[in-house]
Amino acid sequence: MLKFTRNKLASVYRKSDDCLSVHGVLEDDIYGMVVDLDLGLPDLEIRAVKGCWSRMENAECYRALPFLQEAVGLRVGEDFTHKLQKGVGRKACRHFADLIIECCDAARDAARLILEKESGTVRPEIGIDDYFGKGEGPAGTGSAEALSVQENKGGAVRVASRGMVIDLHVHSAPASPCSTNPVERLIEEARSVGLDGICLTDHNHRWDPHEIATLRRKHGYLILRGNEITTDQGDVLVIGLEEDIKGVIKLSDLRGKVLKAQGFMIAAHPFRGFLTFGIGYLGLTPKKAGKRPIFQGVDAVEVMNSRVSEKENRFAAQVAEMLGLPVIGGSDAHQPGEVGRFATRFADPIGDERDLIEALKKGRFSPIVFSGP
Amino acid sequence: MADIACFTRNRCTTVETVDEQTTRSTCRVQDTSMEAWVEILVKSPNLEIAEVSGEVRRSSEGARIDVSADLKKVIGARVGPGIRKIIRGLIGDHAFVETLSILLDECCNGVIMSFTRDVLFSAPKDPEGEKDFFSSMVRANPRLLNSCAALSEDSPLMEALKPGKA
Numbered sequence: 001m002l003k004f005t006r007n008k009l010a011s012v013y014r015k016s017d018d019c020l021s022v023h024g025v026l027e028d029d030i031y032g033m034v035v036d037l038d039l040g041l042p043d044l045e046i047r048a049v050k051g052c053w054s055r056m057e058n059a060e061c062y063r064a065l066p067f068l069q070e071a072v073g074l075r076v077g078e079d080f081t082h083k084l085q086k087g088v089g090r091k092a093c094r095h096f097a098d099l100i101i102e103c104c105d106a107a108r109d110a111a112r113l114i115l116e117k118e119s120g121t122v123r124p125e126i127g128i129d130d131y132f133g134k135g136e137g138p139a140g141t142g143s144a145e146a147l148s149v150q151e152n153k154g155g156a157v158r159v160a161s162r163g164m165v166i167d168l169h170v171h172s173a174p175a176s177p178c179s180t181n182p183v184e185r186l187i188e189e190a191r192s193v194g195l196d197g198i199c200l201t202d203h204n205h206r207w208d209p210h211e212i213a214t215l216r217r218k219h220g221y222l223i224l225r226g227n228e229i230t231t232d233q234g235d236v237l238v239i240g241l242e243e244d245i246k247g248v249i250k251l252s253d254l255r256g257k258v259l260k261a262q263g264f265m266i267a268a269h270p271f272r273g274f275l276t277f278g279i280g281y282l283g284l285t286p287k288k289a290g291k292r293p294i295f296q297g298v299d300a301v302e303v304m305n306s307r308v309s310e311k312e313n314r315f316a317a318q319v320a321e322m323l324g325l326p327v328i329g330g331s332d333a334h335q336p337g338e339v340g341r342f343a344t345r346f347a348d349p350i351g352d353e354r355d356l357i358e359a360l361k362k363g364r365f366s367p368i369v370f371s372g373p
Numbered sequence: 374m375a376d377i378a379c380f381t382r383n384r385c386t387t388v389e390t391v392d393e394q395t396t397r398s399t400c401r402v403q404d405t406s407m408e409a410w411v412e413i414l415v416k417s418p419n420l421e422i423a424e425v426s427g428e429v430r431r432s433s434e435g436a437r438i439d440v441s442a443d444l445k446k447v448i449g450a451r452v453g454p455g456i457r458k459i460i461r462g463l464i465g466d467h468a469f470v471e472t473l474s475i476l477l478d479e480c481c482n483g484v485i486m487s488f489t490r491d492v493l494f495s496a497p498k499d500p501e502g503e504k505d506f507f508s509s510m511v512r513a514n515p516r517l518l519n520s521c522a523a524l525s526e527d528s529p530l531m532e533a534l535k536p537g538k539a
Contacts, residue, residue, distance in 0.1 A: 003396070004487035060529060064523065106382045109406055
């Protein structure tokens with residue numbers, strides 16, 4: 001017997017020379033919804049959107065409908081999916097966002113067919129971007145000449161007698177597309193809540209050491225460079241790797257690179273669960289979970305992360321304890337007001353990434369719920 | 374003049390239980406230009422992808438194309454948060470990377486939704502019971518707060534989470 005079924009239908013017709021209309025329907029065991037979209041030709045910009053529910057998950061789902069207008073003005077192309085998920089997906093409903101993406105994808109293919117028909121040629125190797133021009137690109141991530149970890153000194157470092165409390169897992173905008181907190185604001189917030197430092201762990205983003213040195217001097221504050229890298233086995237916080245890793249890498253390959261660079265790897269939120277059911281629902285035990293490949297390829301485990309549930313953090317701690325792996329804490333801050341919710345207290349002073357790696361390898365640290373100095 | 378569609382697409386995802394440890398999820402897409410399917414077998418409790426197969430049956434490239442070898446790269450990955458990015462990264466450079474990524478992503482999402490459906494079966498229908506149910510859910514999974522309009526801070530479902538109402 002089927003446990004779940006989802007059907008999505010998208011049909012496109014040419015409303016006028018410069019407009020495509022798309023009708024989309026999503027029906028599954030939980031949701032029923034319809035959207036109608038108008039997209040411009042040839043720019044594929046969403047000009048109008050209208051949606052309605054036929055079945056909802058709860059009585060408040062109707063509140064999503066006004067926020068569908070967040071889609072208007074977006075243009076199908078590079079970064080479109082991300083923008084739609086961030087706008088419509090979070091403010092309205094991710095399932096509506098999913099259906100709109102399906103509709104727009106269909107509109108793009110329809111536009112390609114129209115163009116091919118009108119030009120009388122079939123050129124499947126040419127993408128729609130080549131026909132209609134590229135959409136807006138991601139934020140610039142230019143990097144300058146590299147400095148080694150050892151050279152990355154600069155800016156005052158405050159060493160508290162209570163040890164140093166550092167948030168080892170923070171994200172900034174635009175380096176992390178999912179973050180809304182600009183790095184300057186993040187630094188000021190970290191200072192104001194009483195943290196001794198932060199480690200920037202933007203997703204697959206290598207911070208330019210010169211840029212960090214400038215920030216440290218400007219703010220007189222400890223800012224460390226890290227990276228949250230997506231592997232085939234989940235996200236890993238990496239300290240001390242200069243290579244700019246883009247996309248997804250095999251955990252074993254990353255391990256090889258980090259060992260060579262004498263860096264440090266931490267399994268980030270290893271049991272981040274699903275939205276409406278937790279880890280316990282699957283009957284996962286620490287013993288079974290401890291066999292996951294991720295734990296064979298890291299030096300430590302994040303067991304305090306403010307974006308997962310208490311159960312998931314507790315479970316990560318149980319697994320780490322069973323495996324004898326050191327544990328850290330980090331806020332995983334993405335939005336203003338989140339930095340420092342969890343952090344890691346180090347016994348030794350830390351002035352740069354080399355000190356941080358040394359302290360991590362010594363194991364003289366512990367995760368903490370941070371409530372100020 | 375009739376508004377004849379110039380393009381249509383159907384995408385269907387189904388999830389079924391094979392045995393206590395195994396879930397099968399299949400996604401098929403048929404549209405004006407192409408037709409393809411992907412199927413995954415997922416093992417509990419870690420939800421790792423144990424088997425995967427698929428085929429592009431019709432496309433602008435012509436006849437049937439077996440894409441199973443390319444899909445095998447995702448074996449061992451775990452269905453869960455971030456799987457979309459992992460899938461795209463693992464499949465890499467492939468003529469049908471977009472098509473296959475979307476199909477795989479739909480399969481994985483179907484598995485997650487099948488569990489979500491089980492949880493939602495226990496949601497009460499009366500307004501007060503519904504508020505308790507969803508506020509408890511958000512309390513247990515803080516990432517849910519502001520994840521959609523219904524679970525936004527100003528939603529009546531979240532009233533119980535406001536200071537002084539704990």
